[in-house]
Amino acid sequence: MLFDNRVIDQAYNQKVPILEKLRFLAIASNNLDEFFSVRMHNIHSMIGSKKVEKRTGLTGNEVLELVYEFNIRNMTKQYEAFSLLMESCKDRNIFQLLKYRELSDFEKQNVKDYYHSNIADELVVKTFTTEHKFRHNLNILMQSQGYTYTIAIPNDLGRLIPTGVEDHYVLIEDLILHVADEIFQKYDILKSYIFRVTYDKNKKYDFLDEKLTDKQYLTKMTQYLNERDLRKITRIEFAADGSRGRSYFAQLFGISKKSVYKIPGPVDLKLLNGFFKLYKSQKNLVFAPFTANKWNESKNILRYLDKSPLFLKYPYDSFSVFLNYLETAVDDPKTTAISITIYRTEKNSQLVKLLQRAAKKGIKVTALVELRARFDEEHNLLVSELLSSSGVKVLYGDRVNKVHSKVCLVQQGNDGDGYVQIGTGNYNAVTSNVFSDVSYFTSNKAYVVDAIKFFERLSDHQEVDYDLLVTSPNQMKPMILNNIKRATKDYLRTGKGSVFMKVNGLTDIDVINAIYSAARLGLPFRLIVRGPCSLKLGLCGAKEDIVVQSIVGELLEHSRIFNFNYGDQEQEVWISSADMMTRNLDRRVEVAVPVVEEKPKKKLLKMIKMYLKDTENSYFLNANGEYFKKHKIFGISTQQTWLKRLKWRKYVN
Known part of the structure; x- marks a missing residue:
């Protein structure tokens, strides 16, 4: 919710175009929907079990408050x-969102005709009952003398109704409330309200068992999806x-008053996405488009990797570079095997098609398809079926711990020859356009052999020793804690050293306590935490030197990067798929890897320096737990700096 406050703040940023401001408000609404449908489950569980939150000492009811x-x-x-x-859009003659009573007679007649032609027959009146599940986004509550009724507004009708005057719109719920006379008169309606119900959709995967066969696992997952339904109202x-x-x-639905929100405007501002889609072609209303760096098609990417590693940062570098890497591997006669982890792909994925083509060519293709990607389970089941039917060996990973790693291995022999790509983001061509991630490609045998071991571990579920990689749930947290201890020890010895972390969430109590212990001794920490952060400032005494920064801008910061500076100028730089959250470190299969090759290491260190210089998109945590901005006349935006530099480069190399 603190993160949502920073998202909403973008709607007040003078440098953000007006349609993008509307989009940020819609994003905040979407984030809140996800919180109430998935995250509130834990709070209600605390209330039911009367547990206390161990990081704060708060009861469930106190957290709910x-x-x-x-x-x-x-x-x-x-x-x-x-x-x-809305006033600004009106003043600038972009569009107007009007109330029904503000419409001209001509417009009223137009929307009435629209109602009778497109909406009236879709509305069904039902007597209110608490047993009913409200599956539509918006509903109407109607009160008559002694009776309460509801009408579900069909989702597929859309929220924005054109009035017949160019760029004038009225909301569908406003229209219904004012022109559905046949309903209101028939049922003698006295009062009407627009309402929306959010349910707990966080049904646990309670069928998980290490002994499940693939067939049993697929059957259980299918059954889980069929039985997953709307649960407790949140x-x-x-x-x-x-x-x-x-x-x-609260009384009507039998829930706590703390779970009821009176909305000072239209319910559910995701409706603003509709305006974004309608007017995004007007260049002055949206962020300037950019063309990401692509691979130079005249060069063979595998031959390049034979000589040099490659380090990309999406979306400044195009995801098409990864697809080029995979396609080149599929077409290379030396390729004997391809292995990849799949978590969330887009529909009609080019990656999936390339894996299918590879299998049909006789390449040994192994795809770990993690089914437990919340609300993408059905899509991932479809992906696994498509791959399996094409001859791909499909693994379903660790039955208990979700596989969230991002690794793509290409083998060209039996002695560790090949290539590996390790990243921080999903193999998704759509989200890679807006998610800021990093991706590391190399032919270094140490990485390739580790990747081979990693996929063997996913296949036989046996723990292995790596040369460079570390994985959760057993290795990553000890690596983080040990490296903080080492940096602290060297800092006390030399007076030099620091720790940098860039993550999406910092909530794991062991990592936070390790930071506190080191900070009490003076070790500097520079932490970029986009979202939830449970660390508090001002608890570590006079020597505390911790800066917590959150970057919120045009792109969604998603990369996970760690930099451990030890005494005497020695340092390690890591990339990872994991956030510093307990679920990532203790209950998932994640990967972290040190970037040891000099060229990508230097590039990554330059990135870190640029992130730490950011003032324009950065919010800083204070000792009161609030975030503030540092206002500078000549501030720096990391994202805009990199976007502006794209005009000077056409290719990745």
């Missing part, structure tokens, strides 16, 4: 921005018009 307070603060800021932006939102308040809705 804080959730409500934070969300009200965010919501107020979000809807104030929404109102200002949130009710309702529009502010009308006499009823939170207590009424």
Whole structure:
């Protein structure tokens, strides 16, 4: 929720184009939906079991109260921005979102005709019951004398209804409330409300067992998906018009008042994505488009890797470089085997097609398809079926620990000859355009042999010793803790040293305690944490030197990078698929690898320096647990700096 506050803040940033501001408000709404449908499960579990949160000492009810307070603060800021932006869009003659009562007679007749032609027959009135599951995004609650009714607004009808005047729109719920006379008169409706129900969708994978065969695992997963349904209500939102308040809705649905939100505007601002799609072709309203660096097609990428490693940063470097790497491997007669981990791919994935083509050519292809990608399970089942039917050996990984690693191995012989790519982001051509990730390609045998061992471990589930790689759940946390201890020891000996971490979340209590212990002795920490951060400042005494930074900008910062500076100028730089969160370190199969080759190591160190210089998109944590911005006349934006440099380069190499 603190992260959402920073996302909403982008709607007030004068340097952000107006449609992008609307998109940030929609992103914040989407993030909150995910929180209430997935993360609130843990809070309700705490309430039910009367457990205390070990990091804060808070009870479940106390956490629920804080959730409500934070969300009200965010919501107020979000809807104030929404109102200002709607006025700005009107003043700039971009579009107008009007209320029904503001429409001209011509427009009213137009939308009435639209209602009768496209909406009226889709509306079904039902008597309210708490047993009913509200599967549609928006609903209407209607009260008559002694009765309560509901109408679900079909999702496929869309929220934005054109009025017949160019660039004028009215919301579908506003239209229904004002023109559905045949319904309101028939049922003698006195009051109406727009409401929305969020359910707990975090059904545990309670069928996991190390002894499950692939067939049993697939059967259990299919059964899980068929049985996964809307569960406990975690949130009710309702529009502010009308006499009823939170207590009424809490009583009506039988939930805590702390889970009911009175919305000061349209319910669910994801509707703003509709405006973004309609007007994004107007270049002055969106971020400037950019063309990512691509691979020089006149060069064979594998021959390049024979001589030099390659280090990419998406989306400044195109994901097509990875696809070129894979396609070249498929077409190379020396290739004997390809192994890859798949977590979330886009629909109609080129990567999947290349793996299918490789298998049909006789290359031994192994794909670890992790089915437990929340809400992508069905897609991943389809991917596994497509691959399996093409002759690909499909693995389903560790039955207990989710495989979240990003590794693609190409073998060209039996003695460690080949290539490996290790990254921080998914093999997804769509998200790679907006997620900032890093990707490391090399033919170095130490990495290749480690990757071979890694895929053997995924196949036979036996722990192995690596030369360079470390994996969770058993190796990564000890590596992090030991490297912090080593940096601390060398700092005390030489007065030199520091630790840098760039992650999406820092919540693991063991890692945080290790940071505290080292900081009390003076070891400097520079931490870039995009999202949740449980570390507090000001607890480590006079020697504390910790800076916590969060970068929120045009692109979603997603890469995980660690830099351990030891005494006498020695240092290690790592990339990883894992955040510093307990679920990543203790309950997933993640990979971290040190970048030991000089060329990519230097590039990565330059990246770190640039991140630490960022002021324009950075928020800094203070001792009160709040984030603030450092206002500078000539500030630096890491993202915009790299985007501007793209015009000087056409190819990756």
